[in-house]
Amino acid sequence: MRVALFLSAWLVCLGVVAAPNAPATLDRNTWPEPLNSPALFDVASRAETLAFAHALLISEGLDESALKKRLGLKVINMDAIETFRQRLWQRLLANYTIALQSCDQDASFCYYVDDLSSLREQAGKFAVADDSFYVKWAEPSAEFHRRYLDEQLRMVALSPNISSEVELLGDHEFNGQNMHDRLFMLTFDSGPTSTTDWLTDYLRKQSISATFFVLGNRLQARLDKTSEQALRALYKGQCVGVQGWEYRAHSHWQPWQDSVLRSTALVKQTLAQNFVPLFRPPYGQRRADSGAFFKAQGLRVALWSIDSQDLTGSLTAEQSAHRVLSLMLLWRHGVIVFHDNQDKVRSALPWLLEATAQSGLGWEDCEVLGSP
Structure with a gap:
């Protein structure tokens, strides 16, 4: 978060951008x-x-x-x-x-x-x-x-100076725009946290799988307090990708490759059965020349097409959920991103599933997201 705020402040100071408006939502x-x-x-x-x-x-x-x-x-x-x-x-x-x-x-x-x-x-x-x-x-x-x-x-x-989820940088990247009609996939960023425990349990009860993009430092901290067995129980039935060692934009961070490699190695070591070869770039930012690196590591860059904006303090959990549903109606398929370091998801997700329970849509299995 500090890096993104720094970049935004730097660009504002240069006169390139003004501060963005609060994200859109629809009651x-x-x-x-x-x-x-x-x-x-x-x-x-x-x-x-x-x-x-x-x-x-x-x-x-x-x-x-x-x-x-x-x-x-x-x-x-x-x-x-x-x-x-x-x-x-x-x-x-x-x-x-x-x-x-x-x-x-x-x-x-x-x-x-x-x-x-x-x-x-x-x-x-x-x-x-x-x-x-x-x-x-x-x-x-x-x-x-x-x-x-x-x-x-x-x-x-702002492209190509600032990358984001709306533009793909190569065939090693995807954002869910080619999924089948009425088919959606849930993804969660920035865990594990205490909310992850509630969330994975809730998803298992709903018979839904999702992809969790973990931060290496948070996964290591959880491992230090518990055990590999406890982590496997936490993510049972779910998929786990990587978001880097810490939540920083990987486009202007010098050790970005090490961040990806360290977090990938940790997930493979502790959660081999759950691991999917996917990297979720914080803020959607990554280097334009990073394709060769990700291909060499056998990783795909997993973006999203429906952003809950639950990180934004200006949106309540209800507003975040309403935004997601409005975008599901607009785009009719895609990858949805929430953050499991936000308590908002505890009420946003149940509301979303209840609101769409009879609408004829489907939730894609998480392993499909990690398939070539």
Whole structure:
């Protein structure tokens, strides 16, 4: 955390960036119906897709100067932004097309879309009438998607100087964007802590497996107090990857390779049955030339596509959970990241599982994430 704050402060001092806004969240209580069937999941998914597409279309009307002002940046990578926008449109088209398949069961937010041009047209016209069943959701959703889009564009605008989860640096990396529809995977960062004990027990009771990205120094501290047998019991039925020896950005830290190697060796030694060859970069930051190193070590870089932002003090556990669900509806699949050094997950995760229990989605087995 100190390194990231230092980098942010350094960039602010240089005039490159302004302090980012609080992360976006959307009160799911504004949505008027529960997601208690696959068809109703699709209704909400179509709505969030159109709302985000509308925000994306509006952003394209901003020139470079206006976009810099909106993102709070002095310098932006416009080429990267344009490329990223095109990827977003393709994902939105694919997701909306899939969500349309249940329109015979509920026609809400079903509009004729058969190509990118027609999706852009519908996005431009998208509006919720004042007398609509969904009117209480409309304005908060519009604000959520504008702010969430700004989060994404801001990260892209800072590339390649600052890496993040929105851009892959090679075929040794993934962020869950190619997973099957309605399939999600849970991941947890920065353990083990006392919350890890509760969390792994809870997941086993739900018959769900997740990938835990551990910090070497915390794993060693737990090992010093307990035993290898206790650690194996802690992570029984779960997968364990590495996040480095300590929580520091591995893009500007000189001994970053040693950090990866030390933590990997410790996990292999103590949790051989749970180990998956994955590295989760703190803050999503890693070196652009790190691919050869990770390939030589047989490691993949495991990013994420749905960020709970539970590390952020400005979001409560409820807001973090609501954010995740909104992004699940928007992206329809992907890797979700929580942090098991945060007590928020104790209430956020049960709420999320209950809210989606009848919506027809699935939770991918953790071992799949570690497969080549």
